[in-house]
Amino acid sequence: MERYGIVQLSTGEMLRAAVAAGTPVGLKAKEIMASGGLVPDDVVVGIISDRIDQPDAKNGFILDGFPRTVPQAEALDELLRQKHLKLDAVIELRVNESALLSRVETRVAQMRERGEEVRLDDTPEVLTKRLASYRSQTEPLIHYYSERRKLSTIDGMMAIDEVTRAVHRQLLALGAVEPKTHGKGTAKGTSKSAAKAAPAKKGAAKAKTAKKSAKTAKKPAKSAKKAAKKAAKKTVKKVAKKTAGKAVKKGAKKAAKKVTKKRAKR
Numbered sequence: 001m002e003r004y005g006i007v008q009l010s011t012g013e014m015l016r017a018a019v020a021a022g023t024p025v026g027l028k029a030k031e032i033m034a035s036g037g038l039v040p041d042d043v044v045v046g047i048i049s050d051r052i053d054q055p056d057a058k059n060g061f062i063l064d065g066f067p068r069t070v071p072q073a074e075a076l077d078e079l080l081r082q083k084h085l086k087l088d089a090v091i092e093l094r095v096n097e098s099a100l101l102s103r104v105e106t107r108v109a110q111m112r113e114r115g116e117e118v119r120l121d122d123t124p125e126v127l128t129k130r131l132a133s134y135r136s137q138t139e140p141l142i143h144y145y146s147e148r149r150k151l152s153t154i155d156g157m158m159a160i161d162e163v164t165r166a167v168h169r170q171l172l173a174l175g176a177v178e179p180k181t182h183g184k185g186t187a188k189g190t191s192k193s194a195a196k197a198a199p200a201k202k203g204a205a206k207a208k209t210a211k212k213s214a215k216t217a218k219k220p221a222k223s224a225k226k227a228a229k230k231a232a233k234k235t236v237k238k239v240a241k242k243t244a245g246k247a248v249k250k251g252a253k254k255a256a257k258k259v260t261k262k263r264a265k266r
Contacts, residue, residue, distance in 0.1 A: 004059075004060065005059045005060075005063055006057075006059055006060040006062060007056050007057050007060075007061050007062070008049065008061070008062045008064055009051055009052070009057070009061050009062065009063050009064065009066075010064040010065055011039075011044055011047070011063070011064070011065045011066040012064075012065050012121075014047050014048075014051060015029050015033060015039060015044070015047070016033075018047070025043055025047065028040075028043065029043060031032035033220070034120040035126075035129075036121060036125075036126040036127075036133070037129075037133075041069070041071060041072050041075055044066060044072070045072070045075045045079060048063070048076075048079065049079055049083075052083070052085075052139050053083075054217075057129075060088075062169055067141065068133075068134075068137060068138045068141075069137045069138065069140075069141070070140050070144050073141055073144055073145070078231075087150060087175045088150075088171075088174060088175075089148045089152060089170065089171060090141075090151050090152070090254065091152050091153075091154060091167055091170065092142060092151060092152070092153045092154070093154055093156030093163065094153055094154070094155060094156055094157075095156040095157055097131055099157065100131070101124055101127060104123065104124050104127050105124050107122070108122065108123060108124070128240070148235060152170040152173075152174065154166045154170065163210070170221065173212060198205065203229070217252065221250060
């Protein structure tokens, strides 16, 4: 989790902390958890709502073990909407049920050998009940999140390192994390929007510069037009003068010719 600068929020751990603290929520959840049942949605959603408001969750968070039902997913959607947050991705770790039972049996046996206390909700009997609950209540979430294009499925039977790499690749592909950043979720989305806004601003500046250049270009064009007009005027004046000069000369020549002819007649 340090890699992304986000926190992992396990509903199980949050509830167990409440049980250990003997809070009203904890006492309410204790009996249900011991029997492998599901804690009421309003209790879980309330705990999550308080937890994601804490400072360490401001860059994003991973909900581990929640939601477990479609109504919980809908409640989560509503909670995130109210907090102006968005869900980036849902990862399904697909595993073999008999392998799961075998792992729990091994873990329980090892804990007893070491003289450690076995958790009430971590036994093969409780897991069998949970798997039945999963099939009837949690499995429909696969369709729920697939429809919303949020679901990615990963083979949970691979080695831990391989599963970690596969999860990272999926998050990168979904755009939920940046290749060289620690931010996630909403904070990342905001910075991405800001990055998108920056080129747009640059474009506006370019457009402004282009406008200015066009204005500057317009000026020489105006000057050239004025100069051409002036030159044309001068030329016309010159031509007119020349023509007038020619006409006067011609007229004078003609008049002189007439006078000479008249004198010769005399």
